[in-house]
Amino acid sequence: MRALSVSEFLKGTNDVLASVPALVEGELSGFALRQERWAFFSLKDEESVVECFMPAWKLRHEVADGMLVRVAGVPQVYAKSGRFRIVVEAMEPVGEGSLKRAFELLKQKLEREGLFAAERKRTLPRFPATIGLIASRESAAYSDFIRILNNRWGGVRVLVQDVAVQGEGAAGDICAALRYWVSHPHSLPLPVGEGEKRGGRHHVVPDVLVLIRGGGSLEDLQAFNAEEVARAIFASPIPVVVGVGHERDVSIADLVADVRASTPSNAAERVVPDRRDVANEVDASVEHTVMRLGMLVRERRSAIDRFLLRGGAFAQQRRQWVDARAVEMRSRATALHQQLAVRMEAAVRTVHNLNPTRLLKRGYSMTFVRGVLVRSALTVQPGDALETTCADGTVSSVVT
Amino acid sequence: MCMVTKAKQSFAKSFQELEDIAAWFEGNDVDLEEGLKKFERGMQLASDLRERLKSAEVKIEQIRKKFDQEQ
Numbered sequence: 172m173r174a175l176s177v178s179e180f181l182k183g184t185n186d187v188l189a190s191v192p193a194l195v196e197g198e199l200s201g202f203a204l205r206q207e208r209w210a211f212f213s214l215k216d217e218e219s220v221v222e223c224f225m226p227a228w229k230l231r232h233e234v235a236d237g238m239l240v241r242v243a244g245v246p247q248v249y250a251k252s253g254r255f256r257i258v259v260e261a262m263e264p265v266g267e268g269s270l271k272r273a274f275e276l277l278k279q280k281l282e283r284e285g286l287f288a289a290e291r292k293r294t295l296p297r298f299p300a301t302i303g304l305i306a307s308r309e310s311a312a313y314s315d316f317i318r319i320l321n322n323r324w325g326g327v328r329v330l331v332q333d334v335a336v337q338g339e340g341a342a343g344d345i346c347a348a349l350r351y352w353v354s355h356p357h358s359l360p361l362p363v364g365e366g367e368k369r370g371g372r373h374h375v376v377p378d379v380l381v382l383i384r385g386g387g388s389l390e391d392l393q394a395f396n397a398e399e400v401a402r403a404i405f406a407s408p409i410p411v412v413v414g415v416g417h418e419r420d421v422s423i424a425d426l427v428a429d430v431r432a433s434t435p436s437n438a439a440e441r442v443v444p445d446r447r448d449v450a451n452e453v454d455a456s457v458e459h460t461v462m463r464l465g466m467l468v469r470e471r472r473s474a475i476d477r478f479l480l481r482g483g484a485f486a487q488q489r490r491q492w493v494d495a496r497a498v499e500m501r502s503r504a505t506a507l508h509q510q511l512a513v514r515m516e517a518a519v520r521t522v523h524n525l526n527p528t529r530l531l532k533r534g535y536s537m538t539f540v541r542g543v544l545v546r547s548a549l550t551v552q553p554g555d556a557l558e559t560t561c562a563d564g565t566v567s568s569v570v571t
Numbered sequence: 572m573c574m575v576t577k578a579k580q581s582f583a584k585s586f587q588e589l590e591d592i593a594a595w596f597e598g599n600d601v602d603l604e605e606g607l608k609k610f611e612r613g614m615q616l617a618s619d620l621r622e623r624l625k626s627a628e629v630k631i632e633q634i635r636k637k638f639d640q641e642q
Contacts, residue, residue, distance in 0.1 A: 455593075457613065
């Protein structure tokens, strides 16, 4: 048997090793990044240690010495040093303790970068017309969200992106869904007056994005604690609401979100108002308007009364003539009072049956003299021709 | 006093307009004639808003899952 050169021997050995894919769990130790490009570390247990090497860009989690991690890769002897190592393709924390540690490390890092800053959080529109929902369509979270949405509000359009919210690919799915709206303004040929109309089609971009899933263990919620998801939420041009699991679970996604909902149901509550609350507000606006209009009419009346009082003092001097004018004026003022009262009454009735088309038929009329609206009895003189417009026509009359 | 029905504007816009009308009546120098016009418009908006509050289930549409394959 011919002796091999060192290079030949290692190449042959590495060829054999390449067919033995490594999936190894151990405690991380001596973790170091070189030139921001390469990660060197060891995995160990009570008795043994193995060296590892990994390109830094493949790191998906924040890790630190002491954490229990699982690596997948290929065993290899590095020709230049003759040292055995695992060339790692993927590394993830294992077990509740390590996951918590990784979570804390990522949280600290993103916090330093300002991803959770309160001042960057955007407010949601009060009445969204379109909601982008990112969820697993089969989940209870999805049906809870839609049910609460329907209870509270109506007529809103929900554009659903069905994604995996757990397991491999979940983080990538969620990121793709979040980024979708940046590059693909959704266009729908719909006649509703929502979205911006361009060239006969309505380009609908959601007013708000909602990312939800039910509760679970820290391991189940990995996608919501992934750095790439956090960054995709941060980069979204549309405000994002995140509602994960039960109230006690806080995820990184929650912290980056513009609005953090405690559960998927709570996300629905945060996104749309309750129709009963809005109905009350509409009522309050109407009542306020009616009250102010009533005050306006009363103010107008007392202005006339004050004028007549002054007229009465003047009457001491030119009794007869002024008396006659005063009587005349008072009767005109009374007519105006009545006219205003009729209008007010009609207005108030309208509030009760709220049918605006009937409003004109409720006794509104407007009187013009020489084409100018009569706002005061004092602007008309005997002999003036009056034009009174009612709902169904015009009445002409002359002031006597 | 015309009561032309406008093309349907969004709920948000109508609601805002109603609130603006209520706020307008807070002003000191309010003209009665204009007040009546605003009042009528307000009643029309309120009736329209209430009608819409009663209406319509949520409309659900699915976006294709393969986001990256879509053009």
